[in-house]
Amino acid sequence: MAIQQAQIANVRRETPNGWHFKWAGFDITGRALAVAAGCVLAFLYIPIVTLIVFSFNSNPITRLPLTGWTFDWYEKAFTNSNLLAALGNSLLIAAAAVVICLAIGVPTAFALDRYQFPGKVFFRRLVLLPITLPGLITGISMLNFFSMMDVSLSLLTVMVGHGTALTAIVVTNVYARLQRFDRRIEEASSDLGARPWQTFIKVTLPNIRNAIIGSSLISFTLSFDEIPVTFFLTGRDNTLPMYIWSTIRRGITPEINAIGSVIVGVSIILLLVSVFIMSDPVKKAGTGR
Amino acid sequence: MNLAQQKRLSFAALMTGPILWWILVLLVPYVIMLMISFYSKQFPFHVPDFQFGNYLKIFDDPQYFQVLLRSLKISVLVSLVTFALAYPLTYYLVFKVRSHRVRMIIYVATIIPLWVSYLLRAYTWKTILGTEGILNSFLMWIGIIDEPISLFLYNQFAMVVTMAYIFTPYMVMPLFASLEKIPRNLIEASKDLGVGRMGTFLRVTLPLSVPGILAGFTFTFCLSFGDFISPQLVGGPYSNMISNVVATQFGIAMNWPLGSALSMIMLFIVVAIITMSDRFERAGRLDLN
Structure with missing residues (x-):
């Protein structure tokens, strides 16, 4: 207002x-x-x-006028064991997805920024494909793949799927930061006698740290929220969005509103933190440590 | 060891793992999906084959072709609606809000909904538009209507509203970036030369924001084209999108070859649109210089 x-x-x-x-x-x-x-x-x-x-409305039917104030839906949501199990799975998958995204995404960003190699243009397009294509296509291509390799679907396949779908976010963010990074600082560091790994730890890493933390938070949030890939790659276990999806299709309950409000709150906090971290200007470039 | 060799060695150390990973989880699955799209369906699953029957079926059978056309139509409508919503907002932010701080706060505020669970954003429209929903009960409560109207939910209108709501931030982001980049002195020059405000808008501001418009249309189009959750939640019986048909082929219909062929067509359309908008944007950039 x-x-x-x-x-x-x-x-x-x-x-x-x-x-x-x-x-x-x-x-x-x-x-x-x-x-x-x-x-x-x-x-x-x-x-x-x-x-x-x-x-917070006491009427189990979502309609106006409001009938009264209640915490019942929150209580119900947080005593629902299926929902809590799904929440646990989602947190686990999101954490694993972030690990995959970083392990693959950071080296890829370095390769795109610093090396010339045959097929670079194709490689770049391929790597960025999962964020431009609908998640559905990533999900289906991996479902085909896992089925042909006789891998049975589980939380593990979901983790790999999320990792694949979201790594491009880390790649683009870290790449953008590397492009703005003044390489002469690294040269200065090695001129002053630092070993390559020392230069990396003490000069390069601090400069891309914010991009790494920020894009990790984004990947975490997106994985936590992901449906199209999960839809095709999950086995018996549900993630939270899949659980909500199956509940919604059976009918609307204010319990979903309650868990939804919690997710809204947490995502906004995570987002604000990542925006704050990533918008940190490069003014500190050069003060390696 | 000379420098080039050293560089090659460090590249190999850095990238062997990630490149293998990308090939395994990205390239191979796409190739497998392409292969399966030529397989033929045979109870209970499918058998390896090389035939174009699946593709022919999609273009022959009106059931599939109609859905494809409908998906294109709905996606274009969603893009247009998000454009109509986002352009005035972004224009206002960039040219009318003077304080940089206020502008950034409002801008972030328009992006935040993106981080609120996608599924929940689709789901709230179900609770808003339903016959027992918030809009109907509100209209009855204030006495405009006596009986709930069932026209709001389970049709293409509901689908366009829901998807436009979900994807508006994706239109705002590129528009904001391109409007912000327009040099103010071009607009002033146009006015100094006696062009009216309307003329300046139509002949300077609007053409210069074309890259943003293109990017926004590409994002919103591709996203709605691949969305199978909102159509299923709010779309009703005559609103199947191509993505829903694909999902069905991997679910109850159990026709993976057809599903893979449909996915390949979706992939082709999306990649074609991205490539075209890239080309246009580049051509436009040259014109300016």
């Missing part, structure tokens, strides 16, 4: 670059744009607010 009021206040003092009509001293276009922007923001947030509000 305060932000929107600030925006409206800003319209009156705006720069002359914009596109606006004036009528009796009023900036009509600016006002119209402000209203439109406000509506779009409302459109983006009403469903999320709805989710949270109804997680």
Whole structure:
């Protein structure tokens, strides 16, 4: 609210670059744009607010008017053993996916930034394919693969699937940071007698650290939320989104609203942390340690 | 050991593992999917073969071809709606909000919903639009309607609204980036030369934001094209998308060859669109210089 009021206040003092009509001293276009922007923001947030509000509403049917305040749905959600098992699986998979993403993604980013090798253009396209293609296609191609190799589906196949689908996020973020990184600092380090691994640990790594932490958090969140790949690669065990998906199809329960609100809260915290970390400017470049 | 050899050695040490991994989890599965798309279905599973029957079936059988056309139509509609929502918002942010801080806060606020569980965002629209849902009960509560309207949910309208809601941030991000990059002095120059505000917008700002528009359309189109969760949640009987048909082939229909052929067609369409928008963008960039 305060932000929107600030925006409206800003319209009156705006720069002359914009596109606006004036009528009796009023900036009509600016006002119209402000209203439109406000509506779009409302459109983006009403469903999320709805989710949270109804997680506290005592009526088991999600409808207006609100009937009363309750914590029952949270209590139900957190005593539901299937849901908790799914939550545990999801956390485990997300952690494993991050490990895979980093183990594969960081070297790949280095290779793309620092080496010339035959087939580099193709390699680059291949590596970035999973984030451009629908998750469904990654899921199906890996399902075909696992079935042909006679690998039975389990949480392990889901981990590999998530790792494959999400590594590109680490690659793009680390690559972008490496591109902005002044290589002369590394040269200076080796001129001063550092061994290559010392240069890596003390100079290179601190410079790409934020990109690594930030993209790990993003990968974690996305893996935690992932459905299309999981849908095809999971065996008997459910992840949290798959559990929610199977529950939703049977009908709507406010329990889902409750667990949803918790996820919303946690994801937003994780996101804000990763934005904060990644937006940290490169001003520290050069102060290797 | 000379420098080139040393470099080659370090590349091998760094990349052998990751390259093997990429080949195994990415290249091989795509190749296997391509292979299986030529197999023929034979109860209870499928047998190796090389025939184009699966592809022919997709273009012959109106059941599949219709769905393909519908998916293209829905995806274009979703892109258009997100564009109509995102452009005014982004334009307002870039040209009308003066404070950099406020602009960044609102920008992050439009991106945050992206991190709120995808499934839950689709699901809240089910609770909003349903006959027992929030919109209907709200309209009845304030007395606009007497009986719930069933027109909101389980149709293509609901699908477009839900997907547009989910994917709007993907339109905002590239638009924001491209509008922010427009040099303000070009706009001022246009005005100094006597072009009106509308003319400046149509002849300077809009053409210069084309790369962002293209990227936004590519993202939102590809994402909605591959989405099989929202159609299943809010789409109803006549809203099957190609991705739903693919998912069915790997589920109850048990026709993996056909499913793989459909996935190959999806993959081809997505890659073609990405390549085209890349080309256009590059051509546009040359024009500017």
